[in-house]
Amino acid sequence: MTPTTNASAPSGIVLNIQRYCSHDGPGIRTNVFLKGCSLRCKWCGNPESIAFKPELSYDPRKCTGKKACGVCLKAPFPEGGFYVVEGADDTIHVNWDLAGDCDEALASLCPTGALEMFGKRMTADEVLAEVEKDASIYRSTGGGITLSGGECLLQPDFSAALLKGAHERGMNTAIETACNVPWKFLEQVLPHVDTMLHDHKLTNTERHKKWTGVGNERVLANFKKAYETFPDIDFVARTPLIPGINADEEHIRAVLAFIRPHKNVIDYELLPYHRFGLGKYLSLGVVYELDDYKTPSDDLVKHLQAIIDEAFGRTGGTR
Amino acid sequence: MKEIGHGNFQRRIAIMVGAGYIPGLNAVILGAALAAGKLGWEIVGIRDGFDGLLYPDRYSDGGLLTLSPELVANLDPTASGLLGQAPRIDPFHVRRVNDDDMVEEVDMSDELLKRLKKEDIDAVISVVGGRGLSILFKLHRKGLNAVCVPRSIENDIAATAVSFGFNSALSFTIEMLDRVRQAAQSARKIAVVEVLGDQAGWLALQAGIAVCADAVLIPEIPCDLQTLAARLKDKVTPRRPYGLVVVAEGAKFLEDIQTQTVKPSVNSLKASLSPLATGDASDHVIRKSGQAAETVATRLQLLIAEETFPLVLGPWVRGGTPTAVDRQLALGYGAGAVRAVEAGSYGSMVTFVPPDMKFVPLTDTINKIRTVPSDSMFMQIASSLGIFLGREL
Numbered sequence: 001m002t003p004t005t006n007a008s009a010p011s012g013i014v015l016n017i018q019r020y021c022s023h024d025g026p027g028i029r030t031n032v033f034l035k036g037c038s039l040r041c042k043w044c045g046n047p048e049s050i051a052f053k054p055e056l057s058y059d060p061r062k063c064t065g066k067k068a069c070g071v072c073l074k075a076p077f078p079e080g081g082f083y084v085v086e087g088a089d090d091t092i093h094v095n096w097d098l099a100g101d102c103d104e105a106l107a108s109l110c111p112t113g114a115l116e117m118f119g120k121r122m123t124a125d126e127v128l129a130e131v132e133k134d135a136s137i138y139r140s141t142g143g144g145i146t147l148s149g150g151e152c153l154l155q156p157d158f159s160a161a162l163l164k165g166a167h168e169r170g171m172n173t174a175i176e177t178a179c180n181v182p183w184k185f186l187e188q189v190l191p192h193v194d195t196m197l198h199d200h201k202l203t204n205t206e207r208h209k210k211w212t213g214v215g216n217e218r219v220l221a222n223f224k225k226a227y228e229t230f231p232d233i234d235f236v237a238r239t240p241l242i243p244g245i246n247a248d249e250e251h252i253r254a255v256l257a258f259i260r261p262h263k264n265v266i267d268y269e270l271l272p273y274h275r276f277g278l279g280k281y282l283s284l285g286v287v288y289e290l291d292d293y294k295t296p297s298d299d300l301v302k303h304l305q306a307i308i309d310e311a312f313g314r315t316g317g318t319r
Numbered sequence: 320m321k322e323i324g325h326g327n328f329q330r331r332i333a334i335m336v337g338a339g340y341i342p343g344l345n346a347v348i349l350g351a352a353l354a355a356g357k358l359g360w361e362i363v364g365i366r367d368g369f370d371g372l373l374y375p376d377r378y379s380d381g382g383l384l385t386l387s388p389e390l391v392a393n394l395d396p397t398a399s400g401l402l403g404q405a406p407r408i409d410p411f412h413v414r415r416v417n418d419d420d421m422v423e424e425v426d427m428s429d430e431l432l433k434r435l436k437k438e439d440i441d442a443v444i445s446v447v448g449g450r451g452l453s454i455l456f457k458l459h460r461k462g463l464n465a466v467c468v469p470r471s472i473e474n475d476i477a478a479t480a481v482s483f484g485f486n487s488a489l490s491f492t493i494e495m496l497d498r499v500r501q502a503a504q505s506a507r508k509i510a511v512v513e514v515l516g517d518q519a520g521w522l523a524l525q526a527g528i529a530v531c532a533d534a535v536l537i538p539e540i541p542c543d544l545q546t547l548a549a550r551l552k553d554k555v556t557p558r559r560p561y562g563l564v565v566v567a568e569g570a571k572f573l574e575d576i577q578t579q580t581v582k583p584s585v586n587s588l589k590a591s592l593s594p595l596a597t598g599d600a601s602d603h604v605i606r607k608s609g610q611a612a613e614t615v616a617t618r619l620q621l622l623i624a625e626e627t628f629p630l631v632l633g634p635w636v637r638g639g640t641p642t643a644v645d646r647q648l649a650l651g652y653g654a655g656a657v658r659a660v661e662a663g664s665y666g667s668m669v670t671f672v673p674p675d676m677k678f679v680p681l682t683d684t685i686n687k688i689r690t691v692p693s694d695s696m697f698m699q700i701a702s703s704l705g706i707f708l709g710r711e712l
Contacts, residue, residue: 038421
């Protein structure tokens with residue numbers, strides 16, 4: 001993992017810039033997704049954001065096949081990386097073990113765009129120029145920029161530059177983070193943050209390790225220290241709700257017990273698990289690990305939301 | 320080569336096994352060890368896939384088990400756990416938690432090759448399945464003297480007639496199907512049993528023949544469920560008020576293919592990674608084990624009067640002890656791999672082409688699947704026995 005360190009001309013690996021978002025901070029916002037993550041949540045809906053470096057993706061719908069093209073079946077593409085099945089089927093398939101290391105130069109040789117890279121390096125100015133296109137909308141709705149990922153804090157120089165630049169342009173700033181990073185990264189970025197959306201995935205450290213790859217001691221310590229060190233930030237806790245993993249009262253109450261003593265944690269949101277990310281797994285050739293889990297029922301979500309509402313003094317029904 | 324004193328050298332090779340249990344692993348190791356011993360070579364086993372090489376500190380023996388004549392003399396060929404296994408064997412993407420407590424994947428292939436050099440190991444025999452063959456090919460391109468032994472419960476590895484492990488799975492599948500048939504007979508219902516076979520229907524077809532199933536549905540022949548229902552109506556009578564349908568987990572259905580509106584019954588995520596990919600990235604579903612049986616049982620029930628019930632054998636058939644056939648095959652594959660090393664045939668896979676053991680380049684087997692050909696003898700036998708194979712042949 002190679003977080004950016006060049007502060008004089010900060011740049012970073014950007015996965016995507018998504019305009020007109022309304023769920024990740026106040027008002028209408030532009031979400032900037034950065035690549036690289038320090039967790040491996042088995043339910044991850046953004047698998048293309050996990051690796052730090054840009055990586056190959058393949059969209060078979062854009063591929064015209066061997067007879068019409070076949071460029072990837074020959075050098076300089078890696079031997080065995082792309083192939084067709086014997087018989088009449090002309091479709092090109094990818095052997096991800098052999099083709100996965102293809103870089104942007106190779107992907108650019110694909111004339112139909114079926115091969116492309118997830119992620120590209122951009123400077124902070126380039127990103128801000130894109131984000132600034134909706135400045136008038138931000139002004140009228142109180143919106144701004146939200147950095148997401150992956151884990152945006154893994155590129156602290158870049159994130160800090162983006163958020164500082166956004167503040168200078170009068171935008172509201174938010175980040176979405178799981179906080180599994182050294183505290184110094186948070187210390188560098190949080191001075192430029194208005195709202196911090198942060199994931200309370202699992203409160204039990206063993207279970208956190210089982211489902212995300214590491215324990216949660218540092219994550220919880222970072223949360224607590226952030227609440228205490230940056231009293232002016234609006235913190236919004238979040239839980240991706242997955243039946244059989246964390247969609248239970250015990251977890252919700254444990255999170256509430258953790259956040260309620262801190263008055264700057266202004267809300268706790270539930271994000272019912274969905275499987276929208278599966279198409280991306282397909283494009284990346286990554287096997288989805290959480291294949292037998294279902295979306296939580298509406299009744300369960302309402303029940304857990306009612307517990308949160310009660311804790312926040314919002315009695316009288318679901319939100 | 321390992322120096323053994325007085326200017327003499329002894330050849331030193333290694334053997335490792337890929338992820339997943341399969342009956343007969345110890346027999347492959349035994350075959351390789353006996354053959355290497357006969358040549359005067361030393362052979363060591365790498366523990367837990369490549370972990371024994373990548374993480375020697377985790378093991379009291381440094382991650383390498385010397386397959387000494389004493390150990391080999393007492394090695395049980397019916398077991399499979401001598402060297403252990405790892406869930407992943409890809410040294411190019413090793414997942415680990417770094418010093419900053421962050422999860423990352425790192426390329427440890429250089430470390431692997433360095434450790435082999437340091438240990439004076441000049442060739443590695445790898446007992447691997449489909450994806451493992453690609454990884455070993457990549458390692459071979461990087462300089463590893465690799466010889467692979469094909470392992471497949473589903474017998475879907477190209478360029479070899481029979482992978483070891485298949486016969487054991489077949490035997491157990493037949494035993495279980497016999498029991499299911501008794502249950503179906505007793506309950507007067509139609510049993511729909513899903514067996515392994517995501518892309519190739521060998522297990523379903525050969526087991527279905529052995530138990531004289533009413534129908535066998537395999538990935539190679541998209542099934543016409545209307546015709547299947549009609550055939551079952553003929554077969555299930557008051558004198559024989561039960562039925563048995565064997566369905567491979569990767570079975571396809573004509574109505575899905577024709578309408579393109581129903582989500583595919585095959586695991587299209589897995590299919591997209593395989594030579595039989597449909598190429599449909601927009602409409603895919605992660606298939607759970609048992610979906611093929613449930614699809615057939617549910618749809619059939621709408622078309623016929625009799626009650627159907629789905630059952631899934633799935634991974635149960637991966638366990639157990641190797642059959643006599645698999646023990647012989649495994650020993651042969653192990654010995655054959657040593658012969659490939661002796662011949663300097665690296666970047667190859669040992670294949671069983673009756674009556675011979677041969678070596679083929681890995682490029683002849685990666686990106687290919689050994690499917691059931693339409694003119695297969697087994698298809699003809701099934702047809703002669705009156706077994707419906709998804710459509711009228």
